[in-house]
Amino acid sequence: MEIIRDPLILQKLVLEKKSEGHSIGFVPTMGALHQGHISLVKKSCEENTLNIVSIFVNPTQFNQQEDFDNYPQTLDADLRILSDYPVDFIFCPNKESLYPDNYNYTVQEHNESQLLCGKSRPGHFQGVLTVVLKLLNIVQPTKAYFGEKDFQQLQLIKNMVAAFFIPTQIVSVPIVRDYAGLALSSRNQRLSPQGLEKAQLFAKILKDAADTTSAYKELESNHIQVDYLEEIHHRRFGAVVVDNVRLIDNVQI
Numbered sequence: 001m002e003i004i005r006d007p008l009i010l011q012k013l014v015l016e017k018k019s020e021g022h023s024i025g026f027v028p029t030m031g032a033l034h035q036g037h038i039s040l041v042k043k044s045c046e047e048n049t050l051n052i053v054s055i056f057v058n059p060t061q062f063n064q065q066e067d068f069d070n071y072p073q074t075l076d077a078d079l080r081i082l083s084d085y086p087v088d089f090i091f092c093p094n095k096e097s098l099y100p101d102n103y104n105y106t107v108q109e110h111n112e113s114q115l116l117c118g119k120s121r122p123g124h125f126q127g128v129l130t131v132v133l134k135l136l137n138i139v140q141p142t143k144a145y146f147g148e149k150d151f152q153q154l155q156l157i158k159n160m161v162a163a164f165f166i167p168t169q170i171v172s173v174p175i176v177r178d179y180a181g182l183a184l185s186s187r188n189q190r191l192s193p194q195g196l197e198k199a200q201l202f203a204k205i206l207k208d209a210a211d212t213t214s215a216y217k218e219l220e221s222n223h224i225q226v227d228y229l230e231e232i233h234h235r236r237f238g239a240v241v242v243d244n245v246r247l248i249d250n251v252q253i
């Protein structure tokens with residue numbers, strides 16, 4: 001397992017490996033790794049002969065400085081976790097190396113990115129799509145793995161890859177949840193014990209409520225602040241704020 005920080009060095013290395021016949025699996029993350037991330041890593045390692053994980057807390061996708069500042073960063077622990085898996089390269093760029101253009105060039109989607117998280121976090125998906133395009137161009141993976149936890153993001157990335165003819169297969173991975181049904185998230189680390197209970201209740205209400213109106217009422221009566229609750233294409237999406245931490249989830253209905 002080798003740590004690489006320079007995008008151009010990684011790009012050159014991957015091209016060499018590809019010419020040797022390797023299939024490249026890629027898992028982009030923002031670190032603070034948990035079993036949700038690991039399910040992506042495991043799938044990548046099962047399906048590819050060379051595996052790359054990136055760890056980069058992408059500043060351009062945060063629309064609030066405070067949220068970016070509070071995002072957990074646990075690189076040493078992340079590297080220890082990854083050392084249990086046959087991951088070849090960990091890509092840990094810094095902002096300057098990934099944004100030599102100073103974020104003057106961006107990817108903008110004008111339709112689905114305006115809904116759900118895009119509505120409450122202006123500019124979020126522009127940051128996500130831009131960084132993912134950069135990462136895919138650096139790593140040029142055969143397959144890249146994304147979680148259904150961020151379902152809207154997954155759809156937008158699939159559509160971007162099709163729109164720009166990027167020669168990578170996007171593989172989606174089901175949501176990993178805790179014993180109480182809460183979707184694992186790096187942000188869960190920031191919850192108090194009472195906050196964790198509320199977060200678990202959010203997951204339960206999202207799954208079990210008859211419709212979004214009753215889900216809304218139940219969340220409110222449990223003092224859980226709702227950002228949005230919507231049903232689109234047979235899927236229910238929800239975002240809430242607990243302990244000043246924004247949590248998202250989605251379930252098929």
Ligand code: AMP
Nearest residue numbers: 029030031036146147149150175176184
């Ligand atoms: P993040 O580090 O939060 O940007 O997540 C990196 C990748 O892991 C994204 O593709 C997420 O959708 C995925 N992911 C995060 N949490 C989970 C989870 N609980 N289950 C499955 N995938 C997840």
